[in-house]
Amino acid sequence: VNDIRSSPKKLPRDFHAKAELHKTQRVVSVCQMYFLDYYCDMFDYVISRRQRTKKVLEYLSQQGDLKSPDQLNGEWTGYLEKEHEILRKRRLKPKNKDFE
Amino acid sequence: MSFLQNFHLSPGQTIRSTRGFRWNTDSNKDVDSTRSSPKRSRDDRSGLVGTQPNAQNLDTQLWVTPTRSGNTLPELQQRQTQREANVVTDFNYTPSHQKQFLQPTAGTAVSSHQDLKQIVEITLGSEGVLNQAVKLPRGEDENEWMAVHCVDFYNQINMLYGTITEFCSPQSCPRMIATNEYEYLWSFHKGESPVAVSAPKYVECLMKWCQEQFDDESIFPAKTSGQFPQKFIQRFVIPMLRRLFRVYAHIYCHHFNEVLELNLQTVLNTSFRHFCLFSQEFELLKPSDFGPLLELVMELRDR
Numbered sequence: 110v111n112d113i114r115s116s117p118k119k120l121p122r123d124f125h126a127k128a129e130l131h132k133t134q135r136v137v138s139v140c141q142m143y144f145l146d147y148y149c150d151m152f153d154y155v156i157s158r159r160q161r162t163k164k165v166l167e168y169l170s171q172q173g174d175l176k177s178p179d180q181l182n183g184e185w186t187g188y189l190e191k192e193h194e195i196l197r198k199r200r201l202k203p204k205n206k207d208f209e
Numbered sequence: 210m211s212f213l214q215n216f217h218l219s220p221g222q223t224i225r226s227t228r229g230f231r232w233n234t235d236s237n238k239d240v241d242s243t244r245s246s247p248k249r250s251r252d253d254r255s256g257l258v259g260t261q262p263n264a265q266n267l268d269t270q271l272w273v274t275p276t277r278s279g280n281t282l283p284e285l286q287q288r289q290t291q292r293e294a295n296v297v298t299d300f301n302y303t304p305s306h307q308k309q310f311l312q313p314t315a316g317t318a319v320s321s322h323q324d325l326k327q328i329v330e331i332t333l334g335s336e337g338v339l340n341q342a343v344k345l346p347r348g349e350d351e352n353e354w355m356a357v358h359c360v361d362f363y364n365q366i367n368m369l370y371g372t373i374t375e376f377c378s379p380q381s382c383p384r385m386i387a388t389n390e391y392e393y394l395w396s397f398h399k400g401e402s403p404v405a406v407s408a409p410k411y412v413e414c415l416m417k418w419c420q421e422q423f424d425d426e427s428i429f430p431a432k433t434s435g436q437f438p439q440k441f442i443q444r445f446v447i448p449m450l451r452r453l454f455r456v457y458a459h460i461y462c463h464h465f466n467e468v469l470e471l472n473l474q475t476v477l478n479t480s481f482r483h484f485c486l487f488s489q490e491f492e493l494l495k496p497s498d499f500g501p502l503l504e505l506v507m508e509l510r511d512r
Contacts, residue, residue, distance in 0.1 A: 119301075120466050127375045128470060137471050140368045144476045147365070155342045162347050189348040194433055196349065200357040201431055 154199065158192065302461040304504050307388055339479075343487045351491075352437040355446045356429055358487055363419050363449075365480045366456045369473070370412055373460065376467045382408035387458035387501040408459055415452050422449065442493070450488055451498050457481050458501050482509050 127133055165188050169181050176184075345354050370377070385393045385408045394403035395414050406414070423429050428438060428445055438444065460468065460477065468477050485506050488494040499506045 121376060133375050136372050140372045140473060141476060143368045152342060158346055193350060193353060196353050196357060200360050
């Protein structure tokens with residue numbers, strides 16, 4: 110009873126029959142794979158984006174003595190635009206209709 | 210403007226009992242009266258099952274866990290222990306203030322609020338990782354960050370709900386409810402009052418509605434040059450998240466047993482926790498938007 114997974118639960122009468130259907134098994138594994146893939150990809154994006162930003166900021170601070178503030182701002186904005194485009198493409202990647 | 214309405218009733222009141230819930234009436238306070246009143250049973254279950262002459266048999270069938278056939282001995286033993294303990298734990302999420310209205314029926318008792326803790330404990334133990342991941346990247350446009358997450362949560366909910374479509378039918382869930390306090394209605398035509406629909410119908414309408422907005426260039430621009438509309442967050446992001454939340458609410462309150470059995474609880478909890486952290490980070494949803502899951506949200510937050 111202490112283990113939530115081995116406890117008796119209220120389930121619809123035909124639960125097990127439905128759960129064993131090939132169709133159900135398939136959507137369950139697709140769902141698990143989807144989430145695994147999503148979170149790997151999402152964390153990968155967040156981490157690598159931070160690393161890129163860090164590098165750009167380091168580079169810009171090194172250039173601080175050589176370039177004018179306007180130039181530096183321009184380069185920073187240019188970098189952000191590129192990142193913005195990457196982010197937008199992530200939203201648009203055609204994954205919505207891949208799964209039912 | 211809001212197409213949907215939720216009825217926030219005080220604990221004493223209730224909407225029509227639909228699935229697995231009992232009327233919050235005084236006559237129902239007594240366990241035995243529930244059991245011995247076939248009329249009540251029929252009222253409660255109308256629409257769920259056809260007319261059954263034997264009300265008690267119906268009770269047992271509905272509330273007792275169906276066990277896999279095959280190994281009869283363990284099954285018998287299990288039944289025995291079950292009857293002895295006379296306890297079936299319902300892990301479908303129920304806010305604690307509603308517990309008193311759920312009457313133990315034959316072979317059924319709702320656990321003390323342990324299940325809430327358990328639900329929270331089986332979340333991916335990724336401490337702080339999700340909290341960090343929802344933060345706006347340095348220099349990024351807030352609208353774009355919102356838009357990406359709207360699409361992500363839409364996809365996640367689509368996947369999650371997809372796994373229980375076999376179990377969430379117009380028969381099992383004739384109304385889009387979350388606990389017996391909340392019912393979500395759908396408005397098909399602007400200006401007309403929203404109507405009660407079945408849970409699968411509601412989710413279908415909701416997903417179509419989201420998809421239409423994603424496809425609208427003037428709301429979710431696809432071109433690099435495309436701009437977000439004025440007040441994008443207030444006008445589009447918040448309403449969408451408020452409605453997407455309701456699917457989580459329905460799953461937690463009415464299909465968590467199935468989710469557990471399919472071993473998808475970690476996925477569901479992670480997704481919901483991510484959703485909560487995101488809306489918390491940008492203060493998108495109010496406590497009242499979390500209605501039936503407010504307690505669960507608090508647990509997740511304090512974690």
